[in-house]
Amino acid sequence: MEICIALTSALGCNVQDPEEWPLIAPLPSYGRGRERLGPRHISLIHGEGLNDVVITGDNGTIDGQGRIWWDLWWNRTLNHTRGHLIELVNSTNIMISNITLRNSPFWTVHPVYCRNVVIRNLTVLAPLNAPNTDGIDPDSSSEVCIEDCYIESGDDLVAIKSGWDQYGISVGKPSSNIIIQRVSGTTPTCSGVGLGSEMSGGISNVIVRDLHIWNSAQAVRIKSDVGRGGYITNITIENISMEKVKVPIRFSRGADDHSDDRYDRSALPRISDVRIRNVVGVDLQRAPILEAVHGAVYEGICFRNVSLRVIRRQDRWQCESVYGEAHDVFPAPCEEFRRNGSSWCGHS
Template sequence: MAHAAPVCARLPPWRVLLLLLALLAFSCFALTRFPAAGAPLAALIAASSPAAGGSGRESCAGFYRGEGAGGRRAASASVEEFGAVGDGVTSNTAAFRRAVAALEQRAAAAGGGAMLEVPPGRWLTGSFNLTSRFTLFLHHGAVILGSQDPEEWPLIAPLPSYGRGRERLGPRHISLIHGENLDDVVITGSNGTIDGQGRMWWELWWNRTLNHTRGHLIELVNSTNVMISNVTLRNSPFWTVHPVYCRNVVIKDLTILAPLNAPNTDGIDPDSSSDVCIEDCYIESGDDLVAIKSGWDQYGISVNKPSTNIIIQRVSGTTPTCSGVGIGSEMSGGVSGVLIRDLHVWNSASAVRIKTDVGRGGFVTNVTVANVTMERVKVPIRFSRGSDDHSDDKYDRTALPTISDVRIVDIVGVDVQRAPILEAVHGAVYEGICFRNVSLRLREEVRRRHAGWQCESVYGEAHGVFPEACEELRHNGSSSWCGLS
């Protein structure tokens, strides 16, 4: 039986050459369009493929490798078993703490993990700590309420990469739900709610009577295999979800809500963390929807824990004063290997922003932003500088950030107030900046005044953008890494 000849053998030589050139071009495009760090993209493909049982919708939830995603825990109990009362008035701080400690012992005896169930009701509590191989499960109708007594949010040491409380010198208030040095931690449910009742804390901030930095709603420190999903988070005193020095973190299917004037109520802030997946979240807040951080000035430089391998996808929401996704301004440990895609932002200050300052040091590199839609946004894409926000007066005035290899592609904006504003920190140069396929329709009343891009010490390329890019981005080589389509 005759065998068919290979395809290349049956093609004329000139067609073989064209085929090889096309394959080479595609390979270069694949390497430059997306972050070079292969692990997160490989996880996306594997998790979403039909062979893996996926639906075809890409997910990075495979970053979490613990045992608790399917509710598999050796021991479980309701918080009611430990004396909790869901009337919204009775303090259940001691009950939650007893429950975690008792379940940890039961799980150890059973040779597995534990799950604490919160049934329907309003469960008032102060801060409590989670433990390893542990699931906190909120049933439909369950609401955990943050105590209005500041004494129930004890003070803890500042993070080493910040050197002090973020808002005030010295220690800081612990988060409502806290964990440190843990492995395999899950906070989930059937859309139960965790409400920090943050107005008390916001008023202390507004009235300038805050003595110590406010606590987060959820903070996990130096932990691995973290999953937070299928809950509603409301009214955090400060940043809502803060994984810091963590790895293998999945944050998905969350609704995060705070009044749009509530100060510093960031939605999700991965900080000096790696292999982080944030997907399918809706956020309304008084600050960034998502902010990637890695420490503050000389403290972040010294600790040297970068944020790496971070995927942010299918996030939507609004923030009138800040960004859909921000990188910085505390980025002194560095940020690299970031993929932001399928972002939808409206009625906001900006869609994507890289913010830094003199004294930060650090780097932001290998970042891809793709498929962003926005409406009624003031400045669609912004590189900003000069926040003049420092941990203390000992920061190094010569520590400048390095920004490079940032690709921003497939962007659509309507009713925006400005063209992009791209300004490097004085003394620094931002290089390897790529814009491709960007369409921004400015508001009619501001089109004549603010039609042009504003760029300073920012260099790269722009292809297929409207309005026309600034001169610094007009190096449009037809075969460049940025211009391939």
């Protein structure tokens, strides 16, 4: 089935009663709604099992009018997981381009179990305190290109995901072969680009380049948790510039965020072969913080040509169970990155 939506003006939704939004089954790789047990609300634009999908316009606008949903979240009266602005499931050959997306109730663009996805020339806007309004979240999807986008949101600008705990492990659909380039924006609570924390199906073969982030919590973050399992490998992050960022690069442990209490506590994430190079940051709060999930060891992490200046609070790197090499890095990295006897990092 082929779908084309062309916008030249504004499209909005005037449904103000959440109970009028249909409920649909949770995604198999999540096992439940992401925020609440049971089913989840459908997205404003939702498609499943589609081929050749085009959503485009001459910078037309789709307004999700998400405030009623944010209020439910803030007031702790949300009964079911919020819907996205755009969600495409089990679909191929997707183009989303040249539009402005505003005020998503939850994640803004969510291709899940999709292949051959191009997301280009989007402007994504949400109030900077709007909860969980991620910009673009490819999830268990492959052959994805995200480029030339401007994003302001209350969560990650771009987050790569692949399922949650034992449900993501069982489904086993990785996110792979993804390019994110020429993305800019701000998020005061989260990251310019995040990998995880829902990464139980695996994430591999990712290139992030030409990223510009300001007034944000982190520029780049790799996040996981005990019970996630999965892997993050063969990741290249390069040509990153940032200003007024709290932590420029962060590998973080989860906050005990699980689908239910049946997750496998022995399922640890495997993080390896991550190359971070050509990074410039000024007016930062801290040096990088690199912490593996308890019980895991992250290896094969390469930093090259990294300059982080005007660090206001803590200019010493913080590392725990994360190992690799660093070349031409300022300020000096932690001891785990000072064993530079090989060439795999210095000349990559």
